Amino acid sequence: MPFVRIAPIFGSVMVVFAFTMSVPWLVAQSLDDGTTSLWAVSAVLSAAAGAFVWCFGRRRVGPEPDLQSRDGVLLVVLAWTVLPALAALPLWLFYRQHGGHLGWVGAYFETVSAMTTTGATVLTGLDALPASVNLWRALLQWLGGMGILVLAVAVLPMLGVGGQLFRAESTGPIKDMRLTPRIAGTAKGLWSVYAGLSLACVLAYRWGGMSWLDAWIHMFTTMSLGGMSSHDASFAYFASPRLEWIATLFMLLASGSFALYFAALVKRSPGRIWRDLEWRGTMSLMLGSVLLVAWLLWQRAVVPDPVEALRLAAFNVVSVASTTGYASTDYLQWPVFAPIWMLMLSGMATSAGSTGAGIKMIRLLILLKLAHRELARIVHPRVVNPVTLGGRALDASVVYSVLAFMLVYGGTVAVLTLVLLLTDLPFDTALSAVVACVNNLGPGLGEVGPAGNFAGLTEPQLAVCTLAMVMGRLEMLSLLVVLTPGYWRK
Amino acid sequence: MPFVRIAPIFGSVMVVFAFTMSVPWLVAQSLDDGTTSLWAVSAVLSAAAGAFVWCFGRRRVGPEPDLQSRDGVLLVVLAWTVLPALAALPLWLFYRQHGGHLGWVGAYFETVSAMTTTGATVLTGLDALPASVNLWRALLQWLGGMGILVLAVAVLPMLGVGGQLFRAESTGPIKDMRLTPRIAGTAKGLWSVYAGLSLACVLAYRWGGMSWLDAWIHMFTTMSLGGMSSHDASFAYFASPRLEWIATLFMLLASGSFALYFAALVKRSPGRIWRDLEWRGTMSLMLGSVLLVAWLLWQRAVVPDPVEALRLAAFNVVSVASTTGYASTDYLQWPVFAPIWMLMLSGMATSAGSTGAGIKMIRLLILLKLAHRELARIVHPRVVNPVTLGGRALDASVVYSVLAFMLVYGGTVAVLTLVLLLTDLPFDTALSAVVACVNNLGPGLGEVGPAGNFAGLTEPQLAVCTLAMVMGRLEMLSLLVVLTPGYWRK
Ligand SMILES: [K+]
Numbered sequence: 001m002p003f004v005r006i007a008p009i010f011g012s013v014m015v016v017f018a019f020t021m022s023v024p025w026l027v028a029q030s031l032d033d034g035t036t037s038l039w040a041v042s043a044v045l046s047a048a049a050g051a052f053v054w055c056f057g058r059r060r061v062g063p064e065p066d067l068q069s070r071d072g073v074l075l076v077v078l079a080w081t082v083l084p085a086l087a088a089l090p091l092w093l094f095y096r097q098h099g100g101h102l103g104w105v106g107a108y109f110e111t112v113s114a115m116t117t118t119g120a121t122v123l124t125g126l127d128a129l130p131a132s133v134n135l136w137r138a139l140l141q142w143l144g145g146m147g148i149l150v151l152a153v154a155v156l157p158m159l160g161v162g163g164q165l166f167r168a169e170s171t172g173p174i175k176d177m178r179l180t181p182r183i184a185g186t187a188k189g190l191w192s193v194y195a196g197l198s199l200a201c202v203l204a205y206r207w208g209g210m211s212w213l214d215a216w217i218h219m220f221t222t223m224s225l226g227g228m229s230s231h232d233a234s235f236a237y238f239a240s241p242r243l244e245w246i247a248t249l250f251m252l253l254a255s256g257s258f259a260l261y262f263a264a265l266v267k268r269s270p271g272r273i274w275r276d277l278e279w280r281g282t283m284s285l286m287l288g289s290v291l292l293v294a295w296l297l298w299q300r301a302v303v304p305d306p307v308e309a310l311r312l313a314a315f316n317v318v319s320v321a322s323t324t325g326y327a328s329t330d331y332l333q334w335p336v337f338a339p340i341w342m343l344m345l346s347g348m349a350t351s352a353g354s355t356g357a358g359i360k361m362i363r364l365l366i367l368l369k370l371a372h373r374e375l376a377r378i379v380h381p382r383v384v385n386p387v388t389l390g391g392r393a394l395d396a397s398v399v400y401s402v403l404a405f406m407l408v409y410g411g412t413v414a415v416l417t418l419v420l421l422l423t424d425l426p427f428d429t430a431l432s433a434v435v436a437c438v439n440n441l442g443p444g445l446g447e448v449g450p451a452g453n454f455a456g457l458t459e460p461q462l463a464v465c466t467l468a469m470v471m472g473r474l475e476m477l478s479l480l481v482v483l484t485p486g487y488w489r490k
Numbered sequence: 491m492p493f494v495r496i497a498p499i500f501g502s503v504m505v506v507f508a509f510t511m512s513v514p515w516l517v518a519q520s521l522d523d524g525t526t527s528l529w530a531v532s533a534v535l536s537a538a539a540g541a542f543v544w545c546f547g548r549r550r551v552g553p554e555p556d557l558q559s560r561d562g563v564l565l566v567v568l569a570w571t572v573l574p575a576l577a578a579l580p581l582w583l584f585y586r587q588h589g590g591h592l593g594w595v596g597a598y599f600e601t602v603s604a605m606t607t608t609g610a611t612v613l614t615g616l617d618a619l620p621a622s623v624n625l626w627r628a629l630l631q632w633l634g635g636m637g638i639l640v641l642a643v644a645v646l647p648m649l650g651v652g653g654q655l656f657r658a659e660s661t662g663p664i665k666d667m668r669l670t671p672r673i674a675g676t677a678k679g680l681w682s683v684y685a686g687l688s689l690a691c692v693l694a695y696r697w698g699g700m701s702w703l704d705a706w707i708h709m710f711t712t713m714s715l716g717g718m719s720s721h722d723a724s725f726a727y728f729a730s731p732r733l734e735w736i737a738t739l740f741m742l743l744a745s746g747s748f749a750l751y752f753a754a755l756v757k758r759s760p761g762r763i764w765r766d767l768e769w770r771g772t773m774s775l776m777l778g779s780v781l782l783v784a785w786l787l788w789q790r791a792v793v794p795d796p797v798e799a800l801r802l803a804a805f806n807v808v809s810v811a812s813t814t815g816y817a818s819t820d821y822l823q824w825p826v827f828a829p830i831w832m833l834m835l836s837g838m839a840t841s842a843g844s845t846g847a848g849i850k851m852i853r854l855l856i857l858l859k860l861a862h863r864e865l866a867r868i869v870h871p872r873v874v875n876p877v878t879l880g881g882r883a884l885d886a887s888v889v890y891s892v893l894a895f896m897l898v899y900g901g902t903v904a905v906l907t908l909v910l911l912l913t914d915l916p917f918d919t920a921l922s923a924v925v926a927c928v929n930n931l932g933p934g935l936g937e938v939g940p941a942g943n944f945a946g947l948t949e950p951q952l953a954v955c956t957l958a959m960v961m962g963r964l965e966m967l968s969l970l971v972v973l974t975p976g977y978w979r980k
């Protein structure tokens with residue numbers, strides 16, 4: 001049974017996760033915001049549950065079972081479904097104590113949204129929440145971001161789902177490779193880059209004028225491209241162009257591949273970043289879109305001042321395209337092209353190996369090459385050119401896996417939208433909610449737009465969105481695989 | 491030059507097409523509706539243009555040039571872009587004479603819409619139009635339908651675009667195969683089935699209570715899945731359940747493959763139809779959706795009477811799913827799931843070899859098989875099963891071409907929607923207009939829904955929709971190929 005085999009490692013993950021609750025606990029204690037006992041109870045319960053799972057597994061399979069790639073899939077699915085349940089405990093307890101309206105479904109939605117770095121929220125009155133609660137939501141995003149980095153380079157490649165796109169060494173037969181040392185090795189390098197950039201970000205925010213608390217909270221949700229804020233007004237609260245430009249810069253950086261940054265660091269060659277095809281694609285697409293939207297705002301006289309148009313476009317376009325989802329204005333009031341294009345960008349603009357989600361730039365580049373090749377093939381049927389990327393011919397299986405991903409992506413969006421429509425949600429709200437959740441973006445259109453949130457949705461609707469967020473984060477296939485009967489046989 | 495090589499054959503097509511204008515000409519004369527001269531002028535001008543092209547080509551390449559598959563592509567593109575321009579001449583003249591508002595772009599939109607069997611209209615006051623004009627629009631749809639049948643089995647297979655999906659004999663090296671005899675051979679069989687069913691349809695409509703004129707007009711637009719009507723109220727004008735059931739039956743029949751019907755006829759084996767996987771897929775999807783929508787209407791008390799709910803659902807769902815686009819009620823007032831699901835069906839429910847458009851059932855079946863295989867492959871990476879359909883393993887190139895089609899289909903819808911959004915059309919109108927045009931369906935959502943039409947769109951917007959209709963009809967790739975520089979080299 002895969003469940004038993006991964007129990008020791010998943011139990012330890014749960015215990016470690018319980019320890020992260022000490023951060024809001026300490027903050028609650030030092031600020032005396034009245035939530036200290038919540039964190040204590042939640043941390044102890046989570047640690048106890050983790051310890052139980054660990055003991056249970058250890059007794060049956062020993063301390064170091066040989067994990068296979070199949071087990072990795074389950075581990076990942078559990079990480080993004082069980083840990084949010086633990087994380088939701090303090091939230092749920094808080095609202096129970098203070099007579100709020102947050103049920104289990106809402107609390108679970110909120111923490112799944114945080115840990116998948118989606119950033120969609122069902123909470124209102126964020127400014128009035130205790131600092132520890134806002135910090136916890138933000139910390140969950142940052143922790144989710146850490147998990148994603150490992151997910152992308154260490155686990156998904158085994159599924160042939162995207163990872164092999166940017167790491168040639170992870171293709172090939174992987175059935176017998178042991179899981180744990182592999183994860184540990186890659187994780188260390190990526191996390192050091194993540195931590196380094198995070199530190200730079202928190203200092204920049206503090207320099208830009210945020211309080212230390214806000215700086216930490218917004219660093220957590222910037223670096224993870226999560227987009228949650230401690231203010232209902234999001235970045236509009238600060239009304240600070242300087243902070244917006246700092247955020248734009250770090251969102252751009254975090255949209256690139258951390259594996260690429262690490263490689264450039266190890267080889268002491270920053271030029272490596274600039275020469276990377278995907279990085280250039282990500283940056284060109286984002287900056288081109290910023291200019292286009294700024295021009296549109298200025299040309300339609302929505303924002304008469306060109307400099308202000310550029311600033312508004314830069315912050316909001318990069319925010320949505322990078323799947324962060326901060327807003328400094330209600331961009332649904334812009335010409336209709338802008339928000340729809342931004343929503344589409346959120347599925348395409350980030351790099352594989354970043355904390356973004358959706359189709360990702362590398363797949364987009366392969367698809368464009370492929371479309372070009374297909375047309376050439378029809379005109380000259382006898383000439384068969386391989387699809388190349390950066391001068392290197394792509395393996396047919398890679399091209400094929402990209403097409404399969406697109407298929408599953410499109411199918412997932414269509415099916416989940418139809419389910420939401422059955423609950424009578426309007427079409428643009430339903431479609432955009434699913435796209436915003438699958439791309440781990442956050443804000444959609446209409447009711448779930450940048451000026452609204454997900455609080456108005458019913459519990460069944462929230463459940464569908466929760467599923468969409470997890471599916472998007474696990475690149476669809478991981479979750480679907482675990483749901484096939486074949487996975488559980490032998 | 492491909493242009494020169496196909497000039498003789500395309501010139502003759504133009505002359506033959508000019509002759510079809512004699513039908514409205516005769517009707518105008520016998521009903522004395524005041525449009526006789528229009529038809530005479532248009533027919534003579536068109537025939538003269540055709541004769542000129544024929545002479546021009548014949549002088550350079552002789553009477554029977556050897557046409558290659560590449561020439562077939564251009565022939566098809568010209569047929570669906572130049573013939574509508576000829577067909578638009580009488581319409582444009584009519585509105586010029588009678589002081590209407592129809593410009594060239596609108597008139598061309600209308601005839602492209604007719605000949606691609608889309609059925610979207612920019613005309614209002616259909617009931618007040620001369621019989622000959624309404625007959626001409628309907629006849630264009632029927633002629634377009636004849637063209638599509640040939641297109642699907644004789645031309646597109648050469649591009650590797652869908653045709654080989656259902657005719658194994660048309661795969662393989664085709665570069666040296668001569669085009670004309672091939673088309674003539676397949677055309678005859680398909681057209682006899684088309685004509686036979688058309689005759690049955692016109693008699694059924696007459697029996698159901700239509701005037702002979704209405705029976706002919708609506709037969710033309712039913713059999714071609716075109717959906718134009720001589721009444722602004724479409725089928726609601728007749729207020730006749732009997733006529734609605736007749737239309738439903740013939741729309742269902744016309745959603746199947748005419749090649750299949752012909753094969754069943756030749757082999758005297760009606761069971762062949764029932765055993766055909768695609769036919770069963772088409773019928774199950776349509777009937778399943780009818781039941782689902784009927785249940786929804788009844789359960790939400792939109793239509794309290796279950797029998798009436800079934801009738802309304804049957805007619806409108808089959809109409810939209812089959813890409814016909816008649817309406818007997820404003821189904822946008824139904825629960826939001828219904829119209830969106832119907833719009834999606836229009837891309838999936840018809841068979842290849844029918845007069846429908848979009849992704850088509852055969853591709854949907856292959857995609858479903860593929861998705862299933864992919865999941866199995868991830869769970870058991872070493873077991874590689876081929877994708878089978880009806881017990882037969884599918885060639886990898888077929889699977890690949892289906893995926894490429896989906897890619898181009900999705901890309902086309904996305905890009906054209908974005909262009910429409912730049913003209914400030916609302917999102918649901920823009921997206922649904924493109925989907926309704928690419929699927930050659932007709933009605934979309936919002937302003938272009940079943941209760942509205944395309945009259946409110948600006949000329950640039952109409953131009954985008956016109957492009958969408960032609961791209962959809964030619965399965966995207968044919969048109970894109972002709973636009974690549976490589977096509978014109980050598
Ligand atoms: K986000």
Ligand SMILES: [K+]
Pocket residue numbers: 607608609715716717813814815930931932
């Ligand atoms: K139609």
